[in-house]
Structure formats: structure tokens, C-alpha cells
Amino acid sequence: MLELKGICKKLGTMDMQDVSLSITPGQYFVLLGPSGVGKTVLIEIIAGLIKPDSGLVLWDDIDITRLAPEKRGFTVVYQDYALLPHMTVAANISFGLRGRATKDDISSRTAELAEMLDITDILKRKPTGLSGGEMQRVALARALAPRPRLLLLDEPFSALDTTSRLKMRRYLKKISQEFSTAVLHVTHDPEEAMFLGDRLGVMLDAKIRQIASPEELFRRPTDAVVAEFLGMQNLLPAHIVAKHVCMVNGQRFELGEDSAEISHVWIKPEEIVLSPEPFRSSARNQLACKVESWEPHGALLAVRIICGELELFSIITHASFTDLNIHKGQDLYATFKSSALHSF
Structure with missing residues (x-):
């Protein structure tokens, strides 16, 4: 098990303070945060490429903070692949196994890794001329070849197109399910983190603000700053x-949970139902609203509505958009259950 205790490191304007986390055997841990908050620095501290100013890096309760990188049994995959251009794909994959x-x-x-990552047909080729997705799979195979105790992934998809990113997510999901290797994956993409992670950490301003399961993180962010980043x-x-009632910009909302003290509520856009008339249902919250605008949201549409002093978004299908004949300035009703409100 990897454990970080109170890691501190100052590099230029980046001032990492008191970072602590643990990754259990076989766990896929995703560290989520914007650029410049120290995610790569933390990866390199764990790998032994950078020494912390203070704090401990432990593996199975043994202090490895000052241990040489090659003695840790960890491997790193960077976003730029770092393949050896004069070697074949097969030689790149097996490079870390030579002499061992x-x-x-x-x-x-x-052969095992090439088959798993669908690169058997390019084993005799050299990296020049490979697609970004192919090079990333080769880099991943090379990192997995020596059976590392911990796999460190530094924004591995950032240089890939959308199609290749989606494929690589599936490959990593497959690998995490078939191998017992612990993984620390850093990214700025919440969707990527949700898809891959067993456990997520949010890193903002060089500090870890929250660690939770994907479901808990998006259901109960620790504060508005984390929620806004997500x-x-x-x-x-x-x-x-x-009890079970809160006020939001002059509007009275019923909550599905009993909270003595809150600072914010979050209403899932997917759970706001739009209708031309009020209707009877088990939903406890219903507001008159006007359509302000709309925009694509993946395969759906996000409709921006104004309810008094509130601005809300409702996620609906294209079919619902057509059925409601939605247009700017249209009067509608927004209805949502008390369970759609999450407070923190």
C-alpha cells in the first residue's frame, strides 16, 4: 500500500502543503485538478524523481522517501509517450525487462500485453508513423511489462483526440480489472475520473481538498470551490x-434530507422536469419559469431557465425539446423532487 504523509514541496510559485493520501493494493486512484496545482510534482515525488521538502512516502509501512527511483518498483507513463524512436514497438515494450x-x-x-492492448500487428514497426493512440498503448504496455507495484499515469490522454481518449479509457478499465496493480492517475477531466476511478482526490491550490468515492464526491462535495471545479x-x-426546508434566493425549497446547517444546494439538471402547465406529482418543488436559452450537452440539450431571481439548467432530450416547442421567452414550469436537492 502507498501512503503519503504530510508531503510539502515548494517549486517556484507552486507551494504544496501537507498532502496526505493512501492507495490500497489493486485500487485505481484518480487525482483530479487543474493545471499548475502540483499533480505532476506529486507523481514525481512518489516515483522518487523529486525529493519532498518534508513529509514521508511509505510503501507497506516502509519509508521509501529517499529510496532511488529504480528500487521502488514503480513505473510512470507521461503524456508525451517517451518512446525510443530507433527501437521497434516490441523492443520498446520489453526495454524494462532486459537483464531481469x-x-x-x-x-x-x-505478446500478452500486445494482445491485451490490440497492438500485436505493429510490434515490428518503429514509433515514427504510429498514431497518438497507438503510441500511448505502447507506452502503457512498456510500463506494465515489469509488473510494477504501482503504475503512475500523468495526464495520459491529454495529447489524444476524443475517439482515442475513449478507447484508452476502456483499455485502462480492462487492465485495472485484470491486473492487481495499484494505479495513481492524474487528470483535469472529471468525466475521465468518474469513469476510471475507484477513489478520487480533488487537488486545488496545491492542496488535496477532498478524497471520496466518485458517487460521494459528486453527491457531497466538501465546499462550493470543489463543486464549481467539478x-x-x-x-x-x-x-x-x-426542518427539510431551505431558502434559495427568495425561493422556498423542500429537501429530502435533514441538514441542520448548509451553505449550498445542488439540483441535478437531469432531474428538473419542464412542462407547459403545473402538474400533480410526488415532487415537492415546482416553480414558474421562462426559457432564456439552450445549448448542446452531449447527445442532450441544456435549457437555461429563469425562475424569479434564480437561473437554473434543465437537461432534456431532443424529443422533449421538440414536444415542448421550446422557444426564448416561453413560460414553463420546472418541477423536481426533494431528493434531487443535495445540500452541503
Whole structure:
């Protein structure tokens, strides 16, 4: 198990303070945060490429903070692949096994990883001329070849096109399920983190602000700063006025949970139902609103509505958009259940 205790490191304007986390055997841990907050520095501290100013790096309760990188049994995959251009794909994959395994073992391991990552047909080629997705799969195979105790992934998809990124997510999901290797993956993409991570950490301003399961992180962010980074729409300041009741910009909302003290509520856009008339249902919250605008949201549409002093977004299908004949300035009703409001 990897454990970081109170890691501090100052590099230029980046001042990492008191970073602590743990990654259990076989766990896929995703560290999520914008550029410049120290995610890559933390990866390199764990790998032994940078020494922390203070704090400890432990593996199975053994202090490895000052241990040489090559003695840690960790491998790193960077976004720029770092393949050796004069070697074939097969030679790149097996590079870390030289002098550590027999020729037959090297051949077997290379073939196993090539089949898993669908690169068997390019084993004899050199990196020049390979697509970004192919080069990233080769880099991943090379990192996995020596059976690392910990796989460190530094924004591995950032140089890939959308199609290649989606494919690489599936490959990593497959690898995490078939191998027992612990993974630390850093990214700025919340969707990527949700898809891959067993556990997520949010790093902002060179500090870890929250560690939680994907479901818990998006359901209960620790504060508005984390929620805003996660791109959560319909994040609203609120205060409790009675049991299961809060006020938001002059609007009274019923909550599905009992919270004595809150600062914000989040209403999932997917759970706001739009209708031309009010209707009877089990939903406890219904507001008159006007359509302000709309925009694509993946395969759906995000409709921006104004309810008094509130601005909300409702995610609807194209079919619903057509059925409602939505247009700017249209009067509608927004309805949502008390369970659609999440407070923190």
C-alpha cells in the first residue's frame, strides 16, 4: 500500500502543503485538478524523481522517501509517450525487462500485453508513423511489462483526440480489472475520473481538498470551490429555515434530507422536469419559469431557465425539446423532487 504523509514541496510559485493520501493494493486512484496545482510534482515525488521538502512516502509501512527511483518498483507513463524512436514497438515494450527476465519470458510478456492492448500487428514497426493512440498503448504496455507495484499515469490522454481518449479509457478499465496493480492517475477531466476511478482526490491550490468515492464526491462535495471545479450546474447558496426546508434566493425549497446547517444546494439538471402547465406529482418543488436559452450537452440539450431571481439548467432530450416547442421567452414550469436537492 502507498501512503503519503504530510508531503510539502515548494517549486517556484507552486507551494504544496501537507498532502496526505493512501492507495490500497489493486485500487485505481484518480487525482483530479487543474493545471499548475502540483499533480505532476506529486507523481514525481512518489516515483522518487523529486525529493519532498518534508513529509514521508511509505510503501507497506516502509519509508521509501529517499529510496532511488529504480528500487521502488514503480513505473510512470507521461503524456508525451517517451518512446525510443530507433527501437521497434516490441523492443520498446520489453526495454524494462532486459537483464531481469529470460528471453522466453520477455517474448511471452510482450505478446500478452500486445494482445491485451490490440497492438500485436505493429510490434515490428518503429514509433515514427504510429498514431497518438497507438503510441500511448505502447507506452502503457512498456510500463506494465515489469509488473510494477504501482503504475503512475500523468495526464495520459491529454495529447489524444476524443475517439482515442475513449478507447484508452476502456483499455485502462480492462487492465485495472485484470491486473492487481495499484494505479495513481492524474487528470483535469472529471468525466475521465468518474469513469476510471475507484477513489478520487480533488487537488486545488496545491492542496488535496477532498478524497471520496466518485458517487460521494459528486453527491457531497466538501465546499462550493470543489463543486464549481467539478462543473456542477445549479449550485446555489442556501440556508435552512425549517426542518427539510431551505431558502434559495427568495425561493422556498423542500429537501429530502435533514441538514441542520448548509451553505449550498445542488439540483441535478437531469432531474428538473419542464412542462407547459403545473402538474400533480410526488415532487415537492415546482416553480414558474421562462426559457432564456439552450445549448448542446452531449447527445442532450441544456435549457437555461429563469425562475424569479434564480437561473437554473434543465437537461432534456431532443424529443422533449421538440414536444415542448421550446422557444426564448416561453413560460414553463420546472418541477423536481426533494431528493434531487443535495445540500452541503
